Structure formats: C-alpha cells, structure tokens
Amino acid sequence: MSDIKNNIAIDVQNLSIGYESRVLLQNLNFSVNSGEIFVILGGSGCGKSSLLKNLFGLYQPLAGDVFIEGQNITKAIGVDRQKIMTSFGVMYQEGALFGSMNLLDNVTLFMEEYTKLTKQQMQLLARCKLDLVGLLPYESYMPSEISGGMQKRAAIARAMALDPKILFLDEPSAGLDPITSADLDSTILDLSRNLGFTFVIVSHELASIYAIADKVIMLDKDTKGIIAEGDPKVLRDTSTNPQVHQFFNRIMSKEAA
Numbered sequence: 387m388s389d390i391k392n393n394i395a396i397d398v399q400n401l402s403i404g405y406e407s408r409v410l411l412q413n414l415n416f417s418v419n420s421g422e423i424f425v426i427l428g429g430s431g432c433g434k435s436s437l438l439k440n441l442f443g444l445y446q447p448l449a450g451d452v453f454i455e456g457q458n459i460t461k462a463i464g465v466d467r468q469k470i471m472t473s474f475g476v477m478y479q480e481g482a483l484f485g486s487m488n489l490l491d492n493v494t495l496f497m498e499e500y501t502k503l504t505k506q507q508m509q510l511l512a513r514c515k516l517d518l519v520g521l522l523p524y525e526s527y528m529p530s531e532i533s534g535g536m537q538k539r540a541a542i543a544r545a546m547a548l549d550p551k552i553l554f555l556d557e558p559s560a561g562l563d564p565i566t567s568a569d570l571d572s573t574i575l576d577l578s579r580n581l582g583f584t585f586v587i588v589s590h591e592l593a594s595i596y597a598i599a600d601k602v603i604m605l606d607k608d609t610k611g612i613i614a615e616g617d618p619k620v621l622r623d624t625s626t627n628p629q630v631h632q633f634f635n636r637i638m639s640k641e642a643a
C-alpha cells in the first residue's frame with residue numbers, strides 16, 4: 387500500500403498495458419491530484435480507452451501498479467478490491483443507461499446492489515445526484531425520451547450513485563454538438579470546483595480540453611509512452627515536440643474552420 391501523499395488521488399507506477407502479447411503502452415508513470423480534472427489524449431488507437439479501463443480495474447495491466455487513494459487496485463482481491471471498485475464512478479463511452487428504466491431508477495440501481503438503504507433513502511439521494519447535473523425535472527423520463535447531452539449527464543449522475551470522490555469518463559463529448567458539449571463541460575467543471583470531484587477523462591475535443599483540463603497526458607502509439615504532460619495551454623504555447631505541436635495545432639485549425 388502506498389501513502390496518500392500530497393493529495394494524490396491516483397498514482398500510476400511503471401504501468402504497462404495491452405492485450406495478450408500485444409503491448410499498447412509501457413512503463414507509464416503519472417499521478418492525478420485530488421480535485422483535478424485530468425485528461426488523457428492522443429491519436430486514434432493509441433490506447434486511451436484501454437488505459438482508462440486499466441486505471442479503474444476493468445482490465446488487468448501487463449505490469450505495474452495503480453493506486454487509487456493509496457489502495458493498489460491491481461493487486462487487491464476479494465472484499466478489498468470490491469471496496470476500491472465502489473469508491474469511484476465510471477461513465478463508459480456509450481453512456482449505457484438502462485433503456486428500460488427511467489432516470490431515477492437508473493441512478494438507484496447501484497444503490498440497491500451495494501447499499502442497505504431503504505427505497506425512500508435511495509430515491510432521495512438519487513434525486514440529489516440528478517439535481518446536481520440539472521436533471522431533477524426529468525427523473526421519470528426514459529433515456530430514449532431525452533437528448534444525447536441529457537443522457538450523458540444522466541450517466542454522470544448514475545456514476546455518482548455511490549458517492550465516489552473520483553469519476554472516470556470515457557469520451558463524454560462524443561457525438562455531441564459544440565453547444566451541448568460546452569454545457570456538459572460546465573457540469574463537469576461545477577462538480578469539480580464546487581464539490582471537489584476528481585475527474586479522469588478520455589477526450590480529443592480540444593475546445594473541451596482547454597475549457598476544463600487542469601492537466602493532460604498525451605499518449606503516443608509509436609513510442610508507447612507519454613510524450614507530453616501538463617497544462618494544455620502551456621503545452622500548446624511552449625512544447626517543442628513537433629508531434630505535440632502538430633496535434634494541438636491540427637485540431638485547433640480544424641476547429642477554427
């Protein structure tokens with residue numbers, strides 16, 4: 387077990403990930419501070435989503451360790467692992483709300499599984515989560531009856547069901563128009579700045595990255611490592627790595643068009 391030092395929410399040490407004999411990323415070392423919005427970016431297929439899934443324990447890394455609030459998720463088993471796994475929330479790329487349940491039931495579902503709360507208590511808490519993402523008036527709506535942006539916010543409310551301090555979001559802006567995406571960014575910023583949530587987000591939307599990210603890491607398929615790390619605006623203005631420069635400017639010129 388590693389110490390919880392300097393307010394570190396997630397500490398990644400010598401992490402290598404991949405599938406069977408295929409190594410995607412190797413020997414990664416980085417940390418995420420508590421309350422920080424941390425964004426993983428990089429070219430298509432470099433392993434962003436795979437890294438995220440290794441961080442929150444869906445996949446087992448090839449080597450190395452991931453500490454979540456000081457607990458080693460890669461080595462934990464049984465009850466210890468279960469405890470870590472319920473200490474954070476996840477929003478998958480597809481959003482994946484349960485289509486046959488209204489929003490309130492989508493949020494209470496995990497509480498039913500992992501808590502001993504009464505139905506009334508669960509509904510009270512679930513309404514709080516829906517309120518935090520601006521969806522309280524829609525608690526009885528089915529996922530198919532609300533917009534894509536609202537579905538993403540509902541998925542964040544569901545990820546908050548068990549009162550986590552850390553939220554992992556895989557491409558939250560995928561498929562959203564710029565205005566809806568900016569609304570979602572505001573929700574994420576609000577949850578981070580006002581309630582202290584730590585976010586780890588996979589994204590390639592530069593406007594969104596500039597709006598919300600405290601820190602990014604940029605992954606590289608060829609070197610299988612991190613080629614840039616830090617404040618995205620500082621990286622944009624100071625990076626001398628041609629690939630990093632090109633990445634930021636390529637997307638910027640596309641967005642400016």
Ligand SMILES: Nc1ncnc2c1ncn2[C@@H]1O[C@H](COP(=O)(O)OP(=O)(O)OP(=O)(O)O)[C@@H](O)[C@H]1O
Binds near residue numbers: 431432433436
């Ligand atoms: N479950 C899996 N089993 C085997 N290979 C996988 C699996 N998931 C992803 N891959 C492969 O790993 C590589 C990295 O995929 P990943 O989705 O992590 O990249 P990414 O950077 O998130 O990509 P994108 O930006 O296109 O979403 C891809 O070649 C992908 O086909």
